[in-house]
Amino acid sequence: MSFNQFILGANYFVLGYFLLINGVYALLYFISFFEIADYTRREIFSGFSELFTSNYAPPVSVVVPAYNEEATIAASVRSFLTLRYPLHEVVVVNDGSRDGTLDVLKREFDLWEYDRPTRLQLQTAPIRGIYASTTERLIVVDKENGGKADALNAGICTAQYPLVCCLDADIILEEDALLKAARPAIEYGDVAAVGGIVRVANGCEVDAGRIVEIKTPRRALPNLQVVEYLRAFLAGRTGWSKINALLIISGAFGLFRKRDLIAAGGYSLGTVGEDMELVTRMHHVLRENNRKYRIVFVPDPVAWTEVPATLRVLRRQRDRWHRGLLDTLVRHRKMLFNPRYGIVGLFAMPYYFLFELLGPVIELLGYIAFVAGLLLGILNARFALAFFLVAVGLGALLSVAAVFLEELRLQRYPSWRDMVKLILYGIAENFGYRQLNTLWRVMAIFSFLRRNTDWGSMERRGFEQAKPPETTPKREYEEVKTSRDSE
Amino acid sequence: MGRPGLIEIAIVVMAGLNVVMILLTVAVKVARSLRESWLKARRSRIESALDDFLLAGEVRPELRRLRARELDVLAATMIEYLTVLRGSERERLLGLAVELGLVKRYAGWLSSQRRWRRARAAENLGYLGGSDSVGGLAKLLSDRDETVRAVAARALARIGTQEAAQALAQTLNDPSDLTRLRVAENLERIGPLAAPSLIDLLSSEERRSPILAARVLGNLRLLEAGPALEAAARTGTNVDLRAQATLALGKTGDPEYVPVLLEAAKDEEWPVRAQAANALRMIGEVSTIPTLKNLMADREWWVRVNAARALANFGAAGERALVDILEGEDRFARERAAATLEAQGITRRMVDDLASPGERGERARHVIRAMVKTGSTRHLRRILNDMPEGDNRRVLKKILAENNEL
Numbered sequence: 001m002s003f004n005q006f007i008l009g010a011n012y013f014v015l016g017y018f019l020l021i022n023g024v025y026a027l028l029y030f031i032s033f034f035e036i037a038d039y040t041r042r043e044i045f046s047g048f049s050e051l052f053t054s055n056y057a058p059p060v061s062v063v064v065p066a067y068n069e070e071a072t073i074a075a076s077v078r079s080f081l082t083l084r085y086p087l088h089e090v091v092v093v094n095d096g097s098r099d100g101t102l103d104v105l106k107r108e109f110d111l112w113e114y115d116r117p118t119r120l121q122l123q124t125a126p127i128r129g130i131y132a133s134t135t136e137r138l139i140v141v142d143k144e145n146g147g148k149a150d151a152l153n154a155g156i157c158t159a160q161y162p163l164v165c166c167l168d169a170d171i172i173l174e175e176d177a178l179l180k181a182a183r184p185a186i187e188y189g190d191v192a193a194v195g196g197i198v199r200v201a202n203g204c205e206v207d208a209g210r211i212v213e214i215k216t217p218r219r220a221l222p223n224l225q226v227v228e229y230l231r232a233f234l235a236g237r238t239g240w241s242k243i244n245a246l247l248i249i250s251g252a253f254g255l256f257r258k259r260d261l262i263a264a265g266g267y268s269l270g271t272v273g274e275d276m277e278l279v280t281r282m283h284h285v286l287r288e289n290n291r292k293y294r295i296v297f298v299p300d301p302v303a304w305t306e307v308p309a310t311l312r313v314l315r316r317q318r319d320r321w322h323r324g325l326l327d328t329l330v331r332h333r334k335m336l337f338n339p340r341y342g343i344v345g346l347f348a349m350p351y352y353f354l355f356e357l358l359g360p361v362i363e364l365l366g367y368i369a370f371v372a373g374l375l376l377g378i379l380n381a382r383f384a385l386a387f388f389l390v391a392v393g394l395g396a397l398l399s400v401a402a403v404f405l406e407e408l409r410l411q412r413y414p415s416w417r418d419m420v421k422l423i424l425y426g427i428a429e430n431f432g433y434r435q436l437n438t439l440w441r442v443m444a445i446f447s448f449l450r451r452n453t454d455w456g457s458m459e460r461r462g463f464e465q466a467k468p469p470e471t472t473p474k475r476e477y478e479e480v481k482t483s484r485d486s487e
Numbered sequence: 488m489g490r491p492g493l494i495e496i497a498i499v500v501m502a503g504l505n506v507v508m509i510l511l512t513v514a515v516k517v518a519r520s521l522r523e524s525w526l527k528a529r530r531s532r533i534e535s536a537l538d539d540f541l542l543a544g545e546v547r548p549e550l551r552r553l554r555a556r557e558l559d560v561l562a563a564t565m566i567e568y569l570t571v572l573r574g575s576e577r578e579r580l581l582g583l584a585v586e587l588g589l590v591k592r593y594a595g596w597l598s599s600q601r602r603w604r605r606a607r608a609a610e611n612l613g614y615l616g617g618s619d620s621v622g623g624l625a626k627l628l629s630d631r632d633e634t635v636r637a638v639a640a641r642a643l644a645r646i647g648t649q650e651a652a653q654a655l656a657q658t659l660n661d662p663s664d665l666t667r668l669r670v671a672e673n674l675e676r677i678g679p680l681a682a683p684s685l686i687d688l689l690s691s692e693e694r695r696s697p698i699l700a701a702r703v704l705g706n707l708r709l710l711e712a713g714p715a716l717e718a719a720a721r722t723g724t725n726v727d728l729r730a731q732a733t734l735a736l737g738k739t740g741d742p743e744y745v746p747v748l749l750e751a752a753k754d755e756e757w758p759v760r761a762q763a764a765n766a767l768r769m770i771g772e773v774s775t776i777p778t779l780k781n782l783m784a785d786r787e788w789w790v791r792v793n794a795a796r797a798l799a800n801f802g803a804a805g806e807r808a809l810v811d812i813l814e815g816e817d818r819f820a821r822e823r824a825a826a827t828l829e830a831q832g833i834t835r836r837m838v839d840d841l842a843s844p845g846e847r848g849e850r851a852r853h854v855i856r857a858m859v860k861t862g863s864t865r866h867l868r869r870i871l872n873d874m875p876e877g878d879n880r881r882v883l884k885k886i887l888a889e890n891n892e893l
Contacts (some may be wrong), residue, residue: 010550042634043607043636044603044606045603045607045610045634045637047638047641047669050641050669050672051669054668054669054672055672055675055702055706056668056669056671056672056699056702057668112829112830113868115822115823115826115866116788116792117788134830134832183665186664186665186668187633187663187664187665188663188664188665189664190804280698286813290511367629381495382493382494385493385494385497386492386493386494386496386497389494389497389498389501390497390500390501392501393497393501393502393504394501396501396505396507397501397504397508400505400508400509400512403512404508404511404512404515407512407515407516408512408515411519411739416516419512419513419516423509423512431700455689470705
């Protein structure tokens with residue numbers, strides 16, 4: 001094969017790949033459209049106020065890992081304690097913080113040493129002590145540092161209720177988010193895990209741990225991520241959930257049936273994508289045990305998080321997400337194209353492998369082949385340009401369709417200005433932002449091959465409001481993963 | 488002009504699709520705004536007509552000429568009124584709903600092929616329908632859609648007659664956990680009228696419904712349910728049923744059932760023993776303290792916790808029992824007693840009495856010494872560090888020092 005033929009072949013390959021991936025996206029959007037419609041109609045008759053006052057709803061343990069959260073932990077815990085739910089406890093795991101996180105908790109919540117036995121059914125670093133509040137349903141586990149997954153495992157073991165909600169310490173939950181997330185698990189005994197939507201809090205006004213005014217961010221980079229999150233959560237995850245092939249529940253906000261979580265072995269240590277790895281492992285284990293189960297996504301219980309506002313932090317985040325994806329696929333490679341794992345093995349895993357993992361590589365190859373083909377004169381320039389326009393046009397269409405879905409069903413952004421902004425950013429992201437993400441994700445594959453297991457660090461700027469801006473650099477401990485299934 | 492090329496086609500198609508999507512998004516927002524304005528205007532007119540009806544008893548002609556969509560607005564407005572109205576005004580409004588054909592309209596919807604229409608019908612009939620709607624709503628309790636079943640259950644609870652309760656009780660075995668839960672809470676809402684159906688269910692062969700029935704009866708705290716609950720607590724084959732029935736007997740607060748509870752405290756299954764401790768706490772009969780002291784030495788942690796909580800609830804007699812346990816042989820029981828005294832604030836109270844004269848001070852010193860002997864001194868040391876200088880602090884320091892705990 002000559003070089004010219006290779007370049008031409010590469011271009012045709014990219015074209016075929018492009019048609020296939022967009023076909024899958026169209027299918028997911030189609031499913032999501034009807035699924036969200038059904039969900040919103042159901043909401044009208046949900047009777048949530050009755051559920052809230054019910055004596056019969058199963059109680060939930062909210063598990064919150066905390067590492068050096070001295071400045072914000074008291075406010076966060078208070079906001080979790082005041083969630084609308086008939087009966088819930090909050091389990092904070094102090095993961096060997098080097099600041100005064102534990103002291104703040106002791107002082108603010110009047111903790112005393114607790115002697116309730118804890119069955120350590122999952123592997124964790126040594127626990128130094130367990131405390132309970134005399135005034136609130138709050139348990140604090142003090143343990144040696146072992147990382148986020150380790151802390152979550154300790155919290156899960158300590159949780160006393162059958163449903164466990166794992167949260168990031170600095171996530172902002174809407175008041176009824178727990179009630180809405182728990183509903184599918186209450187409704188059907190076979191629901192093993194529930195994921196909720198995570199939205200971008202940058203630009204919103206926050207007071208006492210609650211969002212009081214929803215607004216789009218002022219800066220461009222977070223706005224691009226707002227559209228990205230909408231696409232990932234509303235179109236992507238809703239569709240995957242409908243066919244019971246959801247492979248990721250955000251580490252920032254997920255609810256699990258404790259029994260199934262422990263059966264799967266809890267969060268895995270030594271991975272940077274512990275949330276995706278957990279959900280994939282739950283599929284793996286539950287299917288191997290021939291269990292009838294469902295892992296679902298609900299588009300309404302909302303958690304808000306601050307997203308990176310600088311390219312440097314965003315690059316690190318995307319690098320870590322892609323390494324996490326690759327790590328999960330390597331760990332569970334047995335499931336890939338394996339009919340034993342049903343739709344997960346035959347559709348979801350191949351999708352993540354072919355489109356999410358290799359997608360950036362093929363996209364980058366496409367750009368190179370495109371330029372090379374034009375330079376060598378072996379590509380029909382008009383055809384190539386038409387293809388480029390279609391690629392960009394479809395990218396914009398998918399983003400605008402996500403904004404449409406949001407506007408049609410959920411309407412979280414009430415102002416016209418925000419809607420127009422989101423549409424414009426949905427178009428703009430195809431010029432530069434998308435290509436940058438592609439490059440970072442390709443680099444992440446090399447980073448993984450060099451066995452890089454760093455979390456990187458996350459700088460948060462704080463929300464607009466009463467809360468003082470937070471400047472302490474942290475480990476990237478409380479981030480959310482989304483866009484690996486958005487592109 | 489020549490034929491359009493690939494580039495032109497790509498631009499036109501992509502731009503066209505994007506423009507259509509943007510227009511759709513804008514149209515959705517515009518349509519919503521218009522709909523809200525329309526609803527606001529209609530509601531305002533309907534409210535004014537309803538106010539006239541309630542004040543003057545006159546039905547404005549416009550209420551009789553409402554179109555189909557407006558009838559739904561009328562129903563929603565009437566429901567809002569009904570949530571605040573009582574007595575004759577309420578009856579008149581319900582009569583108007585029948586007169587204007589609302590009840591007939593929604594009764595017809597109950598058999599609609601569209602599930603949201605069935606749900607809407609059930610929801611509205613719960614407010615507007617009255618006892619005549621029970622039959623239709625009861626049929627929806629076996630609807631294929633979970634939401635419709637739940638709405639029907641809620642509607643029957645609102646109607647609240649014995650027939651409604653009977654229909655609801657039959658669905659306590661629904662395959663959906665959420666429906667069962669909702670049926671249970673709706674039966675609780677109906678109150679004593681639901682008792683006969685629930686009592687019947689206690690002896691049902693089904694697995695789930697007797698447990699939920701016992702739970703609802705417990706929450707209703709009905710003395711009349713006592714004999715049936717007693718039978719379930721004594722002879723139930725299911726552990727959860729025996730546990731729930733035992734707890735429900737406690738919730739009745741009737742000391743007549745103490746013998747049953749003492750028997751349950753010896754059950755071989757720990758959930759029953761744990762609930763027996765809770766139930767004894769609720770009845771509060773001092774004669775049960777020895778049994779609770781025995782439960783403090785149970786091999787199951789939850790039984791010990793519940794027994795300790797129960798003793799702490801018995802006032803001075805319970806405190807004495809906890810102190811006795813502090814001086815006993817069983818290490819687990821001692822630790823649990825110390826933890827309970829600490830958690831209930833009794834330890835702190837005793838520390839504040841350490842230097843008091845007479846029996847009060849003597850008793851406080853006795854309790855604190857017993858606590859120190861169990862090794863539960865961390866809390867005492869913390870109290871010592873936080874308390875101001877004074878006689879109480881001096882005595883506490885002395886007791887701790889005597890036992891080398893400083």
